[in-house]
Amino acid sequence: MTATDLYQRDRTRHPPALAPDYKTSVARSPRLPLLSLQTSASELTGPTFGHNDIAALDNDLIRNYAHGGTPIGERIIVHGRVLDENARPVPHTLVEIWQANAGGRYRHKKDSYLAPIDPNFGGCGRTLTDENGYYVFRTIKPGAYPWRNWVNNWRPAHIHVSVFGTAFAQRLITQMYFEGDPLIAKCPIVQTIPDPRAIDQLVAALDMNASVPLDAIAYKFDIVLRGTRSTYFENRPEGN
């Protein structure tokens, strides 16, 4: 691998492993420093996916688990682009999302929140970006829900997002929040991110232009993965 490398991950923009206000991180965070590794083929390659891997309806959460009805809640469109730090689109990459239903309940055997399961809502979707890095999902706006941290913590409405890129070292899972949600500022998980500008990057903008009148309201959410570096001058071990 001489042609490309990745920009170093800017860990000041990411949450630290240990963020005591998010209590679960305390016993699960490594205490010794990460070992910095110059990337090799093991990090610069990564899995690829094609249209044979997914089905046409997989990005429509309003229909992909409908059992004879329509899920309850606010109909929304979530769309945007996957870009790299050079502002270049990341085409044909897998984007997967998961979320609670409109009442804030997850379809998971470990979730026992009071709000009911929606029989017509699974809560997951996946798609491939197109040649311009563009993706779109249709879904239901998730509800806020309480979680055990402090006695009275509530997660802001959010959608979990998983993205691949082209290199295994670009792998990223994050969460998308909704513009204007007052719970964002109060959430210990959001606030694990030390840089307020980085938090803003996870807040999807209300996008009236992309809304479908009388049908669904849109939010725009761009995702940025680590950039690729072109190497014009190789390191010379002998100093030349």
Next chain:
Amino acid sequence: MAQPLPYLKESPSQTAGPYVHIGLAPGDAGFDIYAQELGRDIAGPNAAGTPITVTGTVTDGTGAAVKDVLIEVWQANAAGIYPGAGKVEEGFRGWGRVVPDFDTGQFRFDTVKPGPVMGRNARPMAPHLNLWLVARGLNIGLNTRMYFGDEAAANAADPVLNLIEQTHRRATLIARADGSTYHFDIRLQGEAETVFFDV
């Protein structure tokens, strides 16, 4: 003021949370939605090389099993070739997802043993699996590697293992071989904390 640089910034990570399975392995969350779940078969039906099984447990700083972890595996084939970097067997994805038993926390997966891969500066790397861990309480995915206990000579020459200054910590990345089964525990914190990478 200098000229502004045109770069964007990587989106910050957030924890995958306790319900990561809904999105990435819905069968484990307890429902059937996709015609095909991704990552259930790492090596595919035509992979050459030695079939192997890997078992282990991820534990936290108190010694408790991390039962809600999800591990992704990325590996070369038996010839040391990553998909996308050269020709591999039909159906060899080299990538998979591993979810432990929710009651015991023990994980188990099948694949083939990878071959050595050329590293930087033409130094070969010993056979290894690249692992990426996400879970509730992990604010950003953890990268590590699993090496093989029956590759002592290759491991001793591996350029990544040799970067680990505290030599006794190298053992945290080497799985114990028991025939074709390899046992690999991952400790997030505390005594014998696994070496994790900033890649």
